[in-house]
Amino acid sequence: MTPAEMDRLGWDALDVLLVSGDAYVDHPSFGAALLGRLLASQGLRVGIIAQPHWDSPVDVARLGRPRLFAGVSAGALDSMLAHYTAFRKKRHEDAYTPGGRHGARPNRACIVYTGLVRQAFPGLPVVIGGVEASLRRVTHYDFWSDRLRRSILLDSKADLLVYGMGERATLEVARRLRDNPENLADLRGIAGTAFAVRADSFGIPADASVEVLPAHEAIENDAKLLMEATLALERQVHGGDAWARQRCGDREIVLTPPAAPLTTSELDALYALPFTRRPHPQYQEPIPAAEMIQFSITSHRGCGGGCSFCSLALHQGRHVASRSEESIEAEARLMTRHPDWRGSITDIGGPTANMWGARCMRGANDSCRRPSCLTPKFCPHFRSNQMALARLLRRVKDAPGVAHVRVASGIRHDLALRDESYLTALLESFVGGQLKVAPEHCCDAVLQAMRKPDFAAFEKFMTVFERISRKTGREQYVVPYLMSAFPGCSDADMRALADWLRRRGWKPRQVQCFIPAPGTVATAMYYAGIDPAGKSIPVARTDAERIRQHRLILPPEGAPRRASKRLPGA
Numbered sequence: 001m002t003p004a005e006m007d008r009l010g011w012d013a014l015d016v017l018l019v020s021g022d023a024y025v026d027h028p029s030f031g032a033a034l035l036g037r038l039l040a041s042q043g044l045r046v047g048i049i050a051q052p053h054w055d056s057p058v059d060v061a062r063l064g065r066p067r068l069f070a071g072v073s074a075g076a077l078d079s080m081l082a083h084y085t086a087f088r089k090k091r092h093e094d095a096y097t098p099g100g101r102h103g104a105r106p107n108r109a110c111i112v113y114t115g116l117v118r119q120a121f122p123g124l125p126v127v128i129g130g131v132e133a134s135l136r137r138v139t140h141y142d143f144w145s146d147r148l149r150r151s152i153l154l155d156s157k158a159d160l161l162v163y164g165m166g167e168r169a170t171l172e173v174a175r176r177l178r179d180n181p182e183n184l185a186d187l188r189g190i191a192g193t194a195f196a197v198r199a200d201s202f203g204i205p206a207d208a209s210v211e212v213l214p215a216h217e218a219i220e221n222d223a224k225l226l227m228e229a230t231l232a233l234e235r236q237v238h239g240g241d242a243w244a245r246q247r248c249g250d251r252e253i254v255l256t257p258p259a260a261p262l263t264t265s266e267l268d269a270l271y272a273l274p275f276t277r278r279p280h281p282q283y284q285e286p287i288p289a290a291e292m293i294q295f296s297i298t299s300h301r302g303c304g305g306g307c308s309f310c311s312l313a314l315h316q317g318r319h320v321a322s323r324s325e326e327s328i329e330a331e332a333r334l335m336t337r338h339p340d341w342r343g344s345i346t347d348i349g350g351p352t353a354n355m356w357g358a359r360c361m362r363g364a365n366d367s368c369r370r371p372s373c374l375t376p377k378f379c380p381h382f383r384s385n386q387m388a389l390a391r392l393l394r395r396v397k398d399a400p401g402v403a404h405v406r407v408a409s410g411i412r413h414d415l416a417l418r419d420e421s422y423l424t425a426l427l428e429s430f431v432g433g434q435l436k437v438a439p440e441h442c443c444d445a446v447l448q449a450m451r452k453p454d455f456a457a458f459e460k461f462m463t464v465f466e467r468i469s470r471k472t473g474r475e476q477y478v479v480p481y482l483m484s485a486f487p488g489c490s491d492a493d494m495r496a497l498a499d500w501l502r503r504r505g506w507k508p509r510q511v512q513c514f515i516p517a518p519g520t521v522a523t524a525m526y527y528a529g530i531d532p533a534g535k536s537i538p539v540a541r542t543d544a545e546r547i548r549q550h551r552l553i554l555p556p557e558g559a560p561r562r563a564s565k566r567l568p569g570a
Helices: 003-009 031-041 079-083 109-120 130-135 152-156 167-179 216-221 224-238 264-271 288-293 325-335 386-397 420-429 444-450 455-472 491-504 521-528 543-551
Strands: 016-020 046-050 069-073 126-129 140-142 147-149 160-162 193-198 210-213 243-248 251-255 296-298 347-349 434-440 477-484 511-513
Touching: 016 031, 016 109, 031 046, 031 069, 031 167, 069 109, 069 130, 069 167, 109 126, 109 130, 109 152, 126 130, 126 152, 126 167, 130 152, 130 160, 140 521, 147 216, 152 193, 152 251, 160 167, 210 224, 216 224, 216 243, 224 243, 224 521, 264 325, 296 325, 325 386, 347 386, 386 420, 420 455, 434 444, 434 455, 444 521, 477 543, 491 543, 511 543
Parallel strands: 016 046, 016 069, 069 126, 126 160, 210 243, 296 347, 434 477, 477 511
Antiparallel strands: 140 147, 160 193, 193 251, 243 251
């Protein structure tokens, strides 16, 4: 991060510079650290500029011009989401910044940081990636400006965009530029990337499957075409070997097929890299996110749920890629030798904790384009072994030096119901008093629009949860994630949810007003006012409408709140 560190390493120049909107925490949950360690393991000299000032290129230039390229990311969140609430109010904190201070990264960070790199190093190849770039790779609705925006590639003027989990693409970019640093056209065609060319100037292979998205200008003229574009992009992500293209003026955005998920052995090797699990020593204040995840373990990537409001399927993918038991156990043993170790692993999980080891029997490269493996009903090709996960958790808990293992990631309740033995093991030993579950709503029409299981599944889950908790003699609560103002949800639907909560005696904390994140099907529903089949739906679009729905399920101002009703007899 500093010239002095380069001097100590004997480096006269970098090979790759990574610029991030997050503080630098050397932990595999932070993208810059993960890619930096991976590139370094291949013999490349990597520098990280974290949260540079954006009023001049001085910060970005402090390590000198890199030999190959600069990689730019807004950080763990889209920068607009990091800055603003569901009601477009400024947030007061940023968990990825020292001291939790807000304002350490700019709005639209990928665009701003790319401009700084261009000023500092004219002619240097710039590659953008991470969540912000990934979700904004084609025409998208931007909630914070209330308008459509074109691909972030065109606004940032980056040379290449890496979408999804970027390890394969980033390594290939480095390899190609190392072999041929002058030919940027050689970067076209790398799996999991997007690039801009003059319209019709790039020849997609003649035998390729291609999703042609409506042009940007066509979507501007007809809001319903955003749904068509979003569903086409979703099909391309799930299609395995499909390309995509979209016209914007005299330019064209070309998306290569998604990169293949990392294999188990590749994931094991990646998470075995020598992360210190600490913020860079230059920071004088704690970084909230670093403290929260320091002793957490990522067990897998991807989620078969396919919820219409979740951007994860566009980024990590629907196929689940899992680490081996041996790799997870080895990481836990290594933690016990860490100077900061206090005996507890705070989480072993992923996007959905109980999907570790889940797989599609048709294979990750199969051309199935089903958006969800679990709804409207479980796919017969989806397989999970939740008792194997329970055995893994027990093995880690029994390791020398480990006092507690917790599952803090949310679980999929309809999946957990398929194996009550797993749920019993989870509730007996691995829940620290509160279990995160996401019913989201109680009205089945809204749940169908969300691609969530029907509400009967949640009510059955609660019956089983309470029975097991009473049997184990543990006082435990469900933390239910609930959502207001979802597209297709009416005031009457929200009153129905409020009535259900009142009957149960719940005053939930986790109430999220729907935020139209770029790229999701739910955002297309919000913008166009239609469901995926093209049917008109009610949408709470104004802040007044959204606040009204939100307040229907919040307790009165000043009333006490808790996660859930106290269990009978607890």
